[in-house]
Amino acid sequence: MYHRAKAPCRATIVTMLFESRRFDFFAPRQIVFGSSRLSELGQLARSLGRRALIVRGGTSLDRAGIPERVTRLLSGAGVEAHWGPRIEREPQVSDVDQAVAQVRRDPPDFIIGIGGGSAIDLAKAIASLVPQQDSSTVVDYLETVGRGRTLIQSPLPVIAVPTTAGTGSEVTKNAVISDSANHFKASLRHPGMVPVVALVDPELTLTCPQALTVHSGMDALTQLIESYLSRRAQPISDALALEGIRVAKECLPRVAANGSDLEAREGMAYAALLSGLALANSGLGLAHGVAPALGIYCNIPHGLACAVMLPPALEVNRRVRAEKLARVGEALTGRHFSSIEQGCDAAITTVRELSLSLGIPQRLSQLGVRREQIPALVQASRGSSLKANPRDLSDAELAEIFQRLL
Ligand SMILES: [Fe+2]
Incomplete structure (x- = not known):
């Protein structure tokens, strides 16, 4: 027998599961x-x-x-x-x-x-x-x-x-x-x-040098997290991103410690593949928005720039993407948190600890960025990635982010 009253409940659940119900998905043949x-x-x-x-x-x-x-x-x-x-x-x-x-x-x-x-x-x-x-x-x-x-x-x-x-x-x-x-x-x-x-x-990837392995791996992790938090995020890329975050968190420290660990190399190749599928369909965010500017003006390689910018990007976006950032925290730690705030704290802390353990500098001044370069960096950051960041950032806010990181 058909129960008309049940239909709205089902529709409600579907809406909750899929934040965006209209999307395209591009991938290789x-x-x-x-x-x-x-x-x-x-x-x-x-x-x-x-x-x-x-x-x-x-x-x-x-x-x-x-x-x-x-x-x-x-x-x-x-x-x-x-x-x-x-x-x-x-x-x-x-x-x-x-x-x-x-x-x-x-x-x-x-x-x-x-x-x-x-x-x-x-x-x-x-x-x-x-x-x-x-x-x-x-x-x-x-x-x-x-x-x-x-x-x-x-x-x-x-x-x-x-x-x-x-x-x-x-x-x-x-x-x-x-x-x-x-x-x-x-x-x-x-x-x-x-x-x-x-x-x-x-x-x-077995012969990839250690520094390039670490920077590339942090690029992949940044792509996974930013595409998941992006304002253009969509269901398929969200699923891929969470899977990639889990795998990258486990395998990146292993390939950094031992480049011959083939199982971990496979994990990182898989995580990077997922990051590409996610970013191609969801866009990125603040870290990828400013990375090109840091490359052009300060000669900082892309992966390293992303690695340095990831923790501050998470802090900047925490307020507008708290629930999803908490899910990132769960994917990174394998734990369940009883509050969104705890999940967000875990996400940011885990990323920061990973970054420190991999020897990533935490300050832009350590990479040669100078105060007088900030206006040019702000202007050169206005590409498509910044447009996908979950919240708009004014020039003054961007300048302040750079300033705080010097
Ligand atoms: Fe990237």
Whole structure:
């Protein structure tokens, strides 16, 4: 028998479970995750064509013999490997423009980006711009600083193969491009930029140096927490973020202490993957809002900037996201708290203790930030991440946050 009176109760529960009932979710067509799965690169590549351009990261890849292995895997599957640019810094406008001009003369069927976030971002930017006909520079397409151009032609397919566990770039729809001379760091962003395949083989992170491991790991944790607290948070990314927070909290201290701990490396590769899926669909917040400014003006690497900014960002947002921050506290500690305030305290304390135990500086002055740089830092922080922060922050409030951290 149909009980009309029960319907409102059910509707109420659903509303409570899903804070936002309208959302989109972007993800790669295929995520291939697991140790030793680089061996599947040849077959995955062959499904996308016969000619691959490979964009790769720094010399540690070469030392690990990755290029020879990749060439062997591709040729074994009947795919020609064309080795393109190698990038050892966060990609600059000039890196993208030069590569695009070169690749346009003889475009490949698809692009493989192998390395840290910088290599994958460069691969995604090249793949996006090569098919476009209407511009000679990536700047025209960048958020905030560009001319508002959008990609008309679909990007070339990308296979992303991360060798660090942090940025999540293997599953995101943006690439971060810098211009040191003109003091900006901004995103090229389009839903078509999500790599078609994310091939995540945690064994590739075993040779990642300790400092980069720690900074990348803190980047992933910051992405997980900020996407969960973001004003654009949504149910799927919330579920992924909480899972990632639990895993990162357990595995980050382990990879920091012992880079050969493959189980922990797998955990961090998984947490970073989840962080990318979460941020691509929910946006970020204050720490990621100011990290580009700290990179451009003070030369602070992205992951380190995020790590330093995460505890103050949680304090700034505590009042407007208390309930969710308490859930972060539970995910980080594995404990249940009887009050929201206790959960919030646990979240902030646990993040701060983790940061200290990993040797992350707690003051921006320790990283060379000077008082007179604050006005420029405030201006350069007004990107898309800050817009997703759960509360608006005035220039004066931002300046005060920097000031307190000196
Ligand atoms: Fe990040």
